[in-house]
Amino acid sequence: MADYRCPYCGSQSFHLRDPQDQYEIYEFDLRHGKAFFIPSEEGNAQPPDITDDTETYCNLCSWHSKFNALKRLG
Numbered sequence: 001m002a003d004y005r006c007p008y009c010g011s012q013s014f015h016l017r018d019p020q021d022q023y024e025i026y027e028f029d030l031r032h033g034k035a036f037f038i039p040s041e042e043g044n045a046q047p048p049d050i051t052d053d054t055e056t057y058c059n060l061c062s063w064h065s066k067f068n069a070l071k072r073l074g
């Protein structure tokens with residue numbers, strides 16, 4: 001599977017926001033196109049499923065877009 005990276009900075013660290021709660025953030029690393037969630041100190045609930053339409057935010061720069069934009073770029 002392709003490796004997906006941020007098109008601006010090349011990072012593979014991203015986060016997404018809970019669709020029900022915009023203050024709830026789930027960090028994850030992308031490896032070989034798969035998301036590996038990083039447990040938060042507060043112990044997040046189960047991370048939401050990532051779909052093509054999930055808004056995805058880079059952890060290192062200001063890039064964000066739908067998850068399928070990463071797939072197109074990868």
Ligand SMILES: [Zn+2]
Nearest residue numbers: 006009058061
């Ligand atoms: Zn970036």
